[in-house]
Amino acid sequence: MSTTGMPDDATEVYRRYLGAVMLNGLAAARACGLGATDLYALNVLGATGPMTPGELSARTGLTTGPTTRLIDRLEQAGYVRRVPDPGDRRKVIVEQVGTPAELDEALAPARRKVAEVLQSYSPEQLDTLFDYFARATDAFRPG
């Protein structure tokens, strides 16, 4: 792809890879009964940390009404918890409850296979890979 400076066949490999990651994540979400927005919100919370419903609604692009019910769903499913803001009693803080266990369970088979793949690399190669993971995470951040 000329805009990225990557050769086309490398782009294709990478595109397929991203597609596979998405596919796996969506399938796992579906297996847990999570909608796309729910998963999106969980990812936002996981990436950015606890935040108020207002912030979450800004991040997801939802208005406040649907956001309230989004949080209701996540809370009822045990993925998230509402905590009162000590400094402002109008506010609520939404925080993840540990790591979503069901979701992790659904993602486990793929992670096991990935772990197998990773075991075939040398320590230096693993350093490279994890360096990439860390830096790509920022690259994928919105904004």
Add this chain to the structure above:
Amino acid sequence: MSTTGMPDDATEVYRRYLGAVMLNGLAAARACGLGATDLYALNVLGATGPMTPGELSARTGLTTGPTTRLIDRLEQAGYVRRVPDPGDRRKVIVEQVGTPAELDEALAPARRKVAEVLQSYSPEQLDTLFDYFARATDAFRPG
């Protein structure tokens, strides 16, 4: 994570990375007006290649009715094309029309940043990374 043999902090880096990839993909899909199922189906088609509506319905878990309308949506949006099966005139083959341009456009900023990250690696390191991309793609395949 003990089930994978990965150290816990490495798992966390990796989990964040996957979350970021998902987040970016979902945001891009939303920007293109694609629903979660539509995106899922496009990913299936991209990963597996052209297939009949029946196969697609099995992959997505939808019944045949919604699958027809799913394909209608994707076709109308120009992401996909229906071709008659030459060997069986009951069948239709659904195939992607090139690479979804709008989706690619929406993903471009992230890809540019990733390309920047990738430019900092040596050729040997890039070999390692792309080897991983290719093998991880299979690891993420459902089944």
Add this chain to the structure above:
DNA sequence: AGATTTATCTTCTCTGAGGAAGAGATTAGG
């Protein structure tokens, strides 16, 4: 050829997620 099976598409219905508007509670400012 006739019957059965297979594959896709159509129609109807319904659930669920999202928007709009406003209520209730709390904080900030004059």
Add this chain to the structure above:
DNA sequence: CCTAATCTCTTCCTCAGAGAAGATAAATCT
């Protein structure tokens, strides 16, 4: 202290998307 602004939540409405059941067309089998 009283008003205005802020934050969350509630209510009502709409609509896209999914299931169920059946229609249509084509292939297969006896």
